[in-house]
Amino acid sequence: MTTIADIIQHLERIAPPVYQEGYDNAGLIVGQASQTCTGVLTCLDATEAVVAEAREKGCNLIVAHHPIVFKGLKRLTGRNYVERVVIEAIRHEIAIYAIHTNLDNVYARGVNSAIAERLGLTNTHILAPxxxxxxxxxxxxxxxxxxxxxxxxxxxxxxxxxxxxxxxxxxxxxxxxxxxxxxxxxxxxxxxxxxxxxxxxxxxxxxxxxxxxxxAQIGAGLVGELPEPLSESDFLAHLKSAMAVHCIRHTPLLDQPVQRVALCGGAGGFLLPQAIGSGAQFFITGDYKYHEFFDADGHLVIADIGHFESEQFTIPLLANILKEKFGNFAVHCTEVVTNPVRYYV
The missing domain is CATH 3.30.70.120 (Alpha-Beta Plaits)
Structure with missing residues (x-):
């Protein structure tokens, strides 16, 4: 029988926990690794709706990108969504495992490689090894x-x-x-x-x-090249379509062809100096603040596609990683859109 520990062991071959950032809380957050696994549900965020979905699909393991618990919990009273998720997971014996910045920081089959693949980038390498x-x-x-x-x-x-x-x-x-x-x-x-x-x-x-x-295999962000240069407007259209985004916030266009692209799933603004240093014409990430956009300073175009949008393809990435190893095992991608941001257009 496949145990939760077997699932975790395979995931940690791809993204060892030691590669997570110091602030992170990746790993098994709820549940016992010794349990027999009845099925896996992959998601970005382990919300109450995702826990309910796991129950409906007969999955007793949720593999989430974002940890539901970042800091220690002193009480479990259901006063906020984090506590309610943990309570519901424990009540229904559903384990929650997070694979976060350790998956961000691996080159092979990581979050950023999934984005690069969607965009058709070649000659890719880690932006900040x-x-x-x-x-x-x-x-x-x-x-x-x-x-x-x-x-x-x-x-x-x-x-x-x-x-x-x-x-x-x-x-x-x-x-x-x-x-x-x-x-x-x-x-x-x-x-x-x-x-x-x-x-x-x-x-x-x-x-x-x-x-x-x-x-060359461990670090933050990614940089690569388009097969052929595109105009800035054509690249924005390509980005919007490939990443299935509603809108893109970006700095002023610079009237130059786009071939080299730097990117970082999630909140990657800290990598702007490396993106500029790489010679990229575009830097794609999420969670940019107003004043941070000024830091582009004519060096490149910052394109903020949203945190959820930049990482949404991590959900099928995780499912595929598990299906390849556990071919006869039930692995599902969540059908719940956990993005807390809505757009009025």
């Missing part, structure tokens, strides 16, 4: 070296992200009192696995530090 590598150095006796080397190599390679390099080196016997020095370089997502492996060999002294080398 993060340093994601760590290095462990340890001295062991020659008799332990071979086994530890093999075990560390296995631990470091587990869930390895595409394009990353795992290196393990043995540096001379006779150093540090006839000990053998082992070094392993790994993605920070594997740190827990590496340290658990190390602990099985008793109390060993080691050094662990972060490397400054940025990863």
């Amino acid at each position: 993060q340093a994601a590598l760590k290095q462990l150095s340890i001295y062991v006796s020659p008799g332990e070296a071979d086994e530890l080397k093999a075990r560390l190599n296995e631990a470091a390679a587990a869930k390895q992200q595409p394009g990353t390099a795992v290196r393990l080196a043995t540096i001379g016997a006779g150093e540090a009192g006839a000990l053998v020095k082992l070094e392993v370089t790994f993605h920070r997502a594997q740190q827990g696995s590496v340290l658990r492996t190390l602990s099985a060999f008793g109390e060993l002294d080691y050094q662990l530090h972060s490397l400054e080398q940025p990863s």
Whole structure:
């Protein structure tokens, strides 16, 4: 039987929790991982209507992009929508799992890659890469070296992200009192696995530090190119159609062809300097405030398509990720539009 833990394990191979931002609360928020999973409902927001929909569809796991709980709850009295959602989920034994900025920050099959695919962008890469590598150095006796080397190599390679390099080196016997020095370089997502492996060999002294080398697979935003340049008005029409948006708020057009496009799903205004530095003609994101639009300053066009609108295709993205792994398992996309913003046109 497929358990909720099985579902979570697969999702975390795609977007390890260690890649979430410090303010985030991604992970299992409500429910027990040991439960047998009867079905999955994917959504952006776990609202009361989504919990009711999960019940109707026979799903006891909701996989949401946004965490329903960001801060600690001191009471569960139903006084606001967050508390009511948690109460309803617990009452009906429905688990809620959030996969948020960790999914934002992965290149392969992440939120931003889904947007780039909708827009037909090519030659894409992370807009603001993060340093994601760590290095462990340890001295062991020659008799332990071979086994530890093999075990560390296995631990470091587990869930390895595409394009990353795992290196393990043995540096001379006779150093540090006839000990053998082992070094392993790994993605920070594997740190827990590496340290658990190390602990099985008793109390060993080691050094662990972060490397400054940025990863091509981990970071915020995305930049890519259109197959052919478009006029600004044609690109806006393409953007509106491809992303199924009602309207686009944007800064003044600059009367230049559009080929390079930077983007960030959700609230990505913090990436404007990187978008400008990338040479993009457009920067697509959501949640821009009035005064922040001035920061475009003639460098590019900021296009705010809305927070929900920029991330709405994360819903089928998550469903497809799960369907590929669990082919005979019920995975549904929510039919509830959870966008709290309405447009009068």
